[in-house]
Amino acid sequence: xxxxxxxxxxxxxxxxxSIKNLNKSLGRRQILHDxxxxxxxxxxxxxxxxxxxxxxxxxxxITGLLNIDEGNxxxxxxSLKKNYExxxxxxxxIVENPEMYKHLTGMENLKQYARMRDNIxxxxxxxxxxxxGLSNRINEKIKRYSLGMRQRLGVxxxxxxxxxxxLLDEPTNGLDPAGIKExxxxxxxxxxxxxxxxxxxxxxxSEMELMCDRVGIIxxxxxxxVYTVExxxxxxxxxxxxxxxxxxxxxxxxxxxxxAEYRISDENYIEVTFSGDDTEEKLAELNRKLIENGVKLYxxxxxxxxxxxxxxxxxxxxxxxxxx
Amino acid sequence: MAKMHKLIQNEYxxxxxxxxxxxxxxxxxxAVAALVVISKLIDYDYKKYLNEVKNEAADFSxxxxxxxxxxxxxYETDLEKYEFLLDNNxxxxxxxxxxxxxxxxYEVNKKSVTYNHSAETRAKMLQSIEKDDxxxxxxxxxxxxxxxxxxxxxxxxxxxxxxxxxxxxDTTADMLEYxxxxxxxxxxxxxxxxxxxxxxxxxxxxxxxxxxxxxxMGMYRLENNLKVNVLENKDFLGTGEINFWTVFGQSSSxxxxxxxxxxxxxxxxxxxxxxxxxxxxxxxxPVKRWKILVSKYVMCISMGFLMVLLLFVLSLLASxxxxxxxxxxxxxxxxxxxxxxxxxxxxxxxxxxxxxxxEVLVMATLAFAISSxxxxxxxAIGISLFAMLMGSSITSLLKTExxxxxxxxxxxxxxxxxxxxNGTSGFANHSLGFAIxxxxxHLVVFFLIAWDGFTKREI
Numbered sequence: 001x002x003x004x005x006x007x008x009x010x011x012x013x014x015x016x017x018s019i020k021n022l023n024k025s026l027g028r029r030q031i032l033h034d035x036x037x038x039x040x041x042x043x044x045x046x047x048x049x050x051x052x053x054x055x056x057x058x059x060x061x062i063t064g065l066l067n068i069d070e071g072n073x074x075x076x077x078x079s080l081k082k083n084y085e086x087x088x089x090x091x092x093x094i095v096e097n098p099e100m101y102k103h104l105t106g107m108e109n110l111k112q113y114a115r116m117r118d119n120i121x122x123x124x125x126x127x128x129x130x131x132x133g134l135s136n137r138i139n140e141k142i143k144r145y146s147l148g149m150r151q152r153l154g155v156x157x158x159x160x161x162x163x164x165x166x167l168l169d170e171p172t173n174g175l176d177p178a179g180i181k182e183x184x185x186x187x188x189x190x191x192x193x194x195x196x197x198x199x200x201x202x203x204x205x206s207e208m209e210l211m212c213d214r215v216g217i218i219x220x221x222x223x224x225x226v227y228t229v230e231x232x233x234x235x236x237x238x239x240x241x242x243x244x245x246x247x248x249x250x251x252x253x254x255x256x257x258x259x260a261e262y263r264i265s266d267e268n269y270i271e272v273t274f275s276g277d278d279t280e281e282k283l284a285e286l287n288r289k290l291i292e293n294g295v296k297l298y299x300x301x302x303x304x305x306x307x308x309x310x311x312x313x314x315x316x317x318x319x320x321x322x323x324x
Numbered sequence: 325m326a327k328m329h330k331l332i333q334n335e336y337x338x339x340x341x342x343x344x345x346x347x348x349x350x351x352x353x354x355a356v357a358a359l360v361v362i363s364k365l366i367d368y369d370y371k372k373y374l375n376e377v378k379n380e381a382a383d384f385s386x387x388x389x390x391x392x393x394x395x396x397x398x399y400e401t402d403l404e405k406y407e408f409l410l411d412n413n414x415x416x417x418x419x420x421x422x423x424x425x426x427x428x429x430y431e432v433n434k435k436s437v438t439y440n441h442s443a444e445t446r447a448k449m450l451q452s453i454e455k456d457d458x459x460x461x462x463x464x465x466x467x468x469x470x471x472x473x474x475x476x477x478x479x480x481x482x483x484x485x486x487x488x489x490x491x492x493x494d495t496t497a498d499m500l501e502y503x504x505x506x507x508x509x510x511x512x513x514x515x516x517x518x519x520x521x522x523x524x525x526x527x528x529x530x531x532x533x534x535x536x537x538x539x540x541m542g543m544y545r546l547e548n549n550l551k552v553n554v555l556e557n558k559d560f561l562g563t564g565e566i567n568f569w570t571v572f573g574q575s576s577s578x579x580x581x582x583x584x585x586x587x588x589x590x591x592x593x594x595x596x597x598x599x600x601x602x603x604x605x606x607x608x609x610p611v612k613r614w615k616i617l618v619s620k621y622v623m624c625i626s627m628g629f630l631m632v633l634l635l636f637v638l639s640l641l642a643s644x645x646x647x648x649x650x651x652x653x654x655x656x657x658x659x660x661x662x663x664x665x666x667x668x669x670x671x672x673x674x675x676x677x678x679x680x681x682x683e684v685l686v687m688a689t690l691a692f693a694i695s696s697x698x699x700x701x702x703x704a705i706g707i708s709l710f711a712m713l714m715g716s717s718i719t720s721l722l723k724t725e726x727x728x729x730x731x732x733x734x735x736x737x738x739x740x741x742x743x744x745x746n747g748t749s750g751f752a753n754h755s756l757g758f759a760i761x762x763x764x765x766h767l768v769v770f771f772l773i774a775w776d777g778f779t780k781r782e783i
Binding site: 026060063064065066067084085086087088089091093095096097099100101102103104108111112113115116117118154157161 | 330331333334337338341342343600601602604605607608609610611612780782783
């Protein structure tokens with residue numbers, strides 16, 4: 001973790017959100033222990049943790065819904081404690097469910113939020129409606145909206161005032177796969193093209209993998225670490241490459257393997273593990289040898305990699321692993 | 325950052341677009357309609373009664389039976405009188421009944437200063453009845469009283485009617501109409517005072533001040549030809565008659581309805597944001613929480629005021645439509661320290677509206693405070709409604725039945741500014757300044773409770 005922070009400080013990216021030594025208790029229970037991390041403009045930052053880890057509490061602290069016990073939150077350089085209105089002025093967000101005024105239309109809801117923020121023109125409202133793809137249904141009452149539509153309206157509401165930091169708490173909840181993909185594309189576009197910092201919380205690693213540039217993992221109210229998605233993927237694949245050979249004679253194959261590890265799983269199947277660098281070269285070499293030695297090679301397929309989900313579970317359970 | 329008026333606009337849109345809020349305004353319209361219907365029912369009854377007695381022959385059968393069976397001293401004279409009245413087809417409420425009493429009662433009540441007319445006068449009085457000549461009767465009364473050296477107060481009415489050429493009433497309806505009603509009350513008060521001041525001391529112990537005031541007020545109205553005194557027609561209880569002013573004045577009691585409605589609005593404005601889950605979206609905006617709270621409070625109170633205004637205008641229009649505009653310019657006359665205070669009638673009713681709104685303001689603020697502390701609209705509405713509907717009854721019970729004077733510090737004992745001004749609040753040394761002070765302190769405390777509950781709350 002230390003290393004990660006150093007690396008990030010080295011880059012020229014500007015922190016849209018900077019959290020330092022955040023502590024929070026609700027009742028007698030301490031929910032957050034010394035949370036610190038930065039999220040930068042132009043990235044989608046995944047805030048990942050199992051249910052009850054403290055994600056929503058952290059987001060509520062950032063949005064001022066909860067009061068900070070200890071520590072400091074800066075948004076776009078403004079301290080939330082000292083400069084509440086300015087700090088909140090550069091945040092847009094959805095906390096928990098996208099609850100809107102059901103008796104108002106989508107447009108009327110957006111106008112409510114527009115009046116509470118500075119300089120929002122009707123053109124801007126139309127623009128965000130277009131961004132989230134609600135133009136056809138914007139004049140319908142919220143009672144008639146599906147959860148997915150409300151989620152999109154929530155995003156529209158959050159984008160109205162061109163925030164530097166967009167906070168979305170479990171935004172894919174209740175969305176169908178198509179909706180999730182659309183949302184993912186919207187968020188990526190916002191981060192990479194409009195240089196917004198998008199912070200997305202989730203308990204699903206698979207979702208984060210496709211959407212995020214970096215992932216901060218929280219467990220039991222403690223920050224486990226912040227990783228780039230590439231780091232996570234490398235961890236999941238490890239340094240070894242495993243392949244499953246479907247052949248007529250597994251005995252012959254094992255004899256030709258040399259020092260590579262293997263496991264005969266079936267009469268016609270053998271799993272081979274190549275270690276070290278140049279695993280692909282080693283694979284090609286073995287294939288050549290097999291054919292030269294008259295082994296009938298039906299198929300070779302890479303063994304499924306360790307899932308990112310499993311890595312996430314490993315990380316949260318072990319309290320953090322050193323990566324990279 | 326965000327301008328206050330935009331926040332208030334938001335609150336208005338949110339509240340107004342609810343079907344329930346529109347229903348609240350419909351309820352006000354219905355309340356006014358109900359008031360008109362009730363007034364028409366009372367008016368119908370009253371008119372029916374007047375119509376029934378209009379040409380009804382006076383019925384003396386009970387009095388005749390009484391005289392025949394009891395045979396009290398002078399009963400023969402009374403029987404003669406009844407027979408005479410029956411012969412002349414006298415109607416109920418006619419001046420002739422009184423006139424006949426004057427003519428026949430020479431022996432019955434020696435004590436009465438009025439019954440000492442000469443035989444000649446009495447005969448002429450009977451003639452005037454037979455000829456249906458009220459003027460003659462008045463002249464006879466004035467002459468007879470003068471000749472007996474009686475104080476002018478005893479025959480003022482007759483002299484006045486002669487001077488102004490105002491006939492004595494011939495029916496009950498006549499009797500109750502202006503100016504007969506005013507003349508009657510002035511004459512009555514003058515008689516009582518004259519009895520009280522007479523050397524014989526035949527009058528009962530009375531509050532001379534009240535009678536003096538009655539006379540002064542009546543004379544003022546007669547001199548200025550003021551058909552209606554709004555003060556005496558301010559509600560259905562004032563007079564039997566229903567007119568523009570009784571309906572319009574009575575409408576101020578409907579402010580209790582506005583109270584119920586605005587307690588519902590104030591009790592839900594904060595709590596509903598919590599129950600709908602919209603509070604999070606409201607508070608993540610770059611607006612300080614106290615500004616949101618103030619905008620909600622301003623919305624509730626101003627909407628309550630709008631409801632009161634709507635009630636006022638609707639009641640005014642309804643009263644005009646159903647009871648005419650003839651007396652629209654009438655004034656409210658009030659005697660204070662021997663001076664007649666004249667106030668425009670509509671202004672007087674509006675002032676009553678404002679006085680009655682004080683309690684509504686306090687209770688709406690209470691509902692608002694509970695709503696933002698407890699996040700529960702049912703509780704806020706329930707407690708505030710109970711306080712509004714029962715508070716003053718419980719306070720007056722504690723005061724009158726249990727002699728608990730400390731209840732003067734309760735807000736309920738101080739919201740009725742008009743009774744404090746009139747000195748009818750039931751508490752000694754109850755000044756308007758004290759009442760305003762107690763009310764303001766309660767408002768401030770309620771609002772601070774709401775403030776504390778809302779701005780420090782963790783969502």
